[in-house]
Structures are given as structure tokens and as C-alpha cells.
Amino acid sequence: MAYPLSQVLAGPPAAADHLLHSEAIYGVEQASGRTGPGGAALLELTLRPLPALKRENYPIERVRLVIRPDQTVHAFPLGLVDRLFKHRNPPPLKDLCLQYPGDDTALRWIPEDGLEPLVTLVHRHLLYEEAWRRTGTWPAEDAPHGEPSHGTHPLRTPEMQQEARRWTRSRSPHRRRRPRR
Numbered sequence: 001m002a003y004p005l006s007q008v009l010a011g012p013p014a015a016a017d018h019l020l021h022s023e024a025i026y027g028v029e030q031a032s033g034r035t036g037p038g039g040a041a042l043l044e045l046t047l048r049p050l051p052a053l054k055r056e057n058y059p060i061e062r063v064r065l066v067i068r069p070d071q072t073v074h075a076f077p078l079g080l081v082d083r084l085f086k087h088r089n090p091p092p093l094k095d096l097c098l099q100y101p102g103d104d105t106a107l108r109w110i111p112e113d114g115l116e117p118l119v120t121l122v123h124r125h126l127l128y129e130e131a132w133r134r135t136g137t138w139p140a141e142d143a144p145h146g147e148p149s150h151g152t153h154p155l156r157t158p159e160m161q162q163e164a165r166r167w168t169r170s171r172s173p174h175r176r177r178r179p180r181r
Contacts, residue, residue, distance in 0.1 A: 002114020005071050008033075012041040015115060019045065025116045026050070027123055029060065041067040044078070047123045053130075061126040063096075065118070071111040073098075075122045077129075086132045087125065098125055100143045106167040107160075 002024070008015040012033030019028045030046035043065040049058035062078035074095040077085070087097040098121055099108040109121050131139045141160045155161045 002116050004114055005067055005111050008041045008043070008067055008115055009039065009069060009071075012043060015041065016043055016045075019043070019115070019119060022116060025119055028119065036066065039069045041065075043067070045119065045122075047119075047126065049127060049130075053127060058127065058130050061123070063122055063126065065122065066095075073111075073118060075125075077126065084133055085129050086138060087129070096122065096125055096129075098122065103143070104164060104168070106164050 003015060003018050003022075012035055014033070016031035016033035019025060019031045022028075027048045027050070028045055029048045031043060033041060033043045036042040045063050045065065047061045047063065048054065049060070064076045064078055066074040066076070068074075074093065075098060076095050077083070077088075085096070089095050089097050101108070109117055128139055131137070141155065141157050155164055
């Protein structure tokens with residue numbers, strides 16, 4: 001079971017310690033947590049790249065997660081301010097644009113998924129940003145920015161359409177169905 005956001009909000013230092021020692025998550029090299037303005041949980045993480053990407057000189061990333069009491073999440077990359085990002089929200093926030101909120105919940109992280117999947121999403125996003133900076137290509141199906149003319153953005157690849165079906169959440173918006181085999 002994933003570490004619930006309610007626990008993160010109740011004790012950010014304990015959540016940071018959990019991330020450092022959890023076998024359920026890869027790459028958390030350093031973590032600290034504190035309570036910020038308005039009761040938000042602030043987690044500052046140092047994330048190392050996957051071994052194959054380390055050999056390609058991908059950088060160690062630093063990020064600040066802000067988890068507000070309403071469980072809204074913002075992820076702010078730390079470090080070099082002049083780095084380009086393909087999926088970053090405009091000022092004033094300039095947080096990472098992690099997912100399109102109108103997508104089916106099967107395709108996005110929701111608070112009930114917990115802390116480890118959130119950190120994995122952020123980590124993967126930072127790796128994708130570095131791949132994009134190096135190649136000019138986003139290494140997965142790329143959601144466009146902005147609102148679609150109607151409905152949601154269409155899934156372009158058969159692989160993504162299959163994954164959307166595979167991970168469709170049950171009638172309860174908080175539970176995933178088991179993948180079909």
C-alpha cells in the first residue's frame with residue numbers, strides 16, 4: 001500500500017524518511033520534509049538517474065514537492081534556472097506540467113495513488129525533460145498543452161490506447177482494476 005498523502009501532510013519529515021528507506025521507489029538519494037505556509041507539506045528530493053541514464057551523464061535532479069491540504073500537488077525543479085523545459089507551466093508558478101487534468105483517471109496520478117507513485121511520476125518527468133533537451137523528442141506519447149476543442153486529447157498510439165483500457169479504474173474513482181492478462 002502506498003504512503004497516503006494524509007500522512008505526508010501530517011508529518012512531512014516522516015514522509016521524507018519513508019522515501020529514503022522505501023524499497024517501493026527508486027532513486028531517492030536525499031529527502032527532507034517540513035510543513036510550509038497554510039499547512040502544505042514541502043518535500044525536497046534529490047533523485048538519481050537510472051543506471052543506464054547515469055552512464056549517459058544524465059544529471060542528478062533536485063525537486064521540491066508542495067502538497068497542499070486539499071491534496072493539490074506542485075513540483076518545482078531546483079537548480080539551474082535557465083534550463084529549458086518542454087512541460088512546465090507558465091509564470092508565476094513555473095511548476096512542472098505533469099499530466100493533463102482532463103485525461104481519464106486511468107492515465108494520470110490521483111491523490112489516492114499515494115506518495116511513491118507521485119515521486120515516480122515526477123522522477124520520470126524530469127528524465128523525459130532531459131531526454132527532450134538532448135534529442136528534441138519527448139520519449140513517450142506527448143500530451144499537447146491547452147484545452148482540447150472537445151472532450152479529452154486523443155490517444156494517438158495503439159500502445160497507449162491499450163494501456164488506458166488496461167488501467168481503467170473501477171467505478172470507484174479511487175481503485176484500479178487488476179490488469180487483464
